Amino acid sequence: MSLLRLENVSRSFGRLLALQNLSLEMDEGQLYAVIGPNGAGKTTLFNLISGFFPANSGEIWFDGARITRLAPERRVAAGLVRTFQITEIFPELSVFENIRIGVEAQMGCSSKPWPSQSLARQINRRVEEILTVTDLVLRADRTVSVLTHGDQRVVEVAIALSRRPKLLLLDEPTAGMGRAETDHMVNLIRSLHEKQKLSILFIEHDMDVVFGIADRISVLHYGRVLAAGTPKEIAADPRVQAAYLGEAA
Ligand SMILES: Nc1ncnc2c1ncn2[C@@H]1O[C@H](COP(=O)(O)OP(=O)(O)O)[C@@H](O)[C@H]1O
Ligand SMILES: [Mg+2]
Known part of the structure; x- marks a missing residue:
């Protein structure tokens, strides 16, 4: 059974058809990349998957x-978690506090001002786990607003993890990053996929990143799927080369 399935999904903005009859199927455990030129409809696709706005037609299935x-x-509660949308980052709070707020929301205890000692211990343990997985232990007490751009993006991923995703959606996780920050984010994504067995769907413009880590790719072009397949199949696809990879090189 597929984890995520979109069937003939369309979305327009006024007269602009941002997505036309788009279908996409992703299995559990995949590290799935969505690529395509600016304006292809990638972020719109994420908005439909996360429910930020509705599709005009078509169906979406999850789990x-x-x-x-x-x-x-309700999608977040079902395990469909996107970085920015649910994640209210509180820039003036510490990394630890930001993750704690997410953990409490996930555990349904945000409304209890004084959790019992055992509940508080459980919450702290979960925050520590997430700090370890995201390599943020040494930054736990830092205020988020003073962190570098790269570290802030990692904190966003950490907060998303606090919601215990079955599928994590990342829209251009390496945008605006230099080489070192990009490598750090790539290593994090890879380890979440390989060690935590997390299913990840990500939009990415850096082709080195895409072809370095994705096990499946969909190419969007003018709101349609131009091609979908393994990185090898996509790299060898003449339509993809003509429409996208060629001009990007
Ligand atoms: N909320 C919106 N209102 C109006 N037009 C939008 C909106 N979101 C996206 N679009 C338009 O839809 C098209 C696809 O945009 P987008 O999904 O952001 O592309 P990508 O993420 O691939 O660069 C673009 O022409 C964009 O201007
Ligand atoms: Mg976009």
Whole structure:
């Protein structure tokens, strides 16, 4: 059974058809990349998957359930988690506090001002786990607003993890990063996929990153899927080369 399935999904903005009859199928455990030129509809695709706005037509299935018209927060609760949307980052709070808020929300205890000692210990343990997995232990007490751009993006991923995703959506996780920061993010994504067995769907413009880590790729072009397949198949696809990879090189 596929983890995520979109069937003939369309979305327009006024007269602009941002996505036309788009279908996409992703299995559990995949590290799936969505690529395509600016304006191809990649972010719109994520907005439809996360429920930020509805599709005009088509159906979306996640983890065996139809979610086409499900509210965004219910999708998060079902394990469909996108970095920026649910993640309220609190820049003036520490990294630890930001993750703690996410963990409490996930555990449904945000409304309890004084959690019991055992619950507080459970929450702290989970925050420590996430800090370790994201390599943020040494930054736990830093205020988020003073961190570098790269570290802030890692904190966003950490907060997303606090919601215990079954599928993590990352929209251009390396955007605006230099080489070292990009490498750090790539290593994090790879380790979340390989060690934590997390399914990840990500939009990425850096082809070295895409072809370095993805096990499956969909290429979007003018709101349609131009091609979908393994990195090898995509790199060898003449339509992709003509429309996209050729001009990017
Ligand atoms: N909320 C919106 N309102 C109006 N037009 C939008 C909106 N979101 C996206 N678009 C338009 O839809 C097209 C696809 O945009 P987008 O999904 O952001 O592309 P990508 O992420 O691939 O660069 C673009 O022409 C963009 O201007
Ligand atoms: Mg975009």
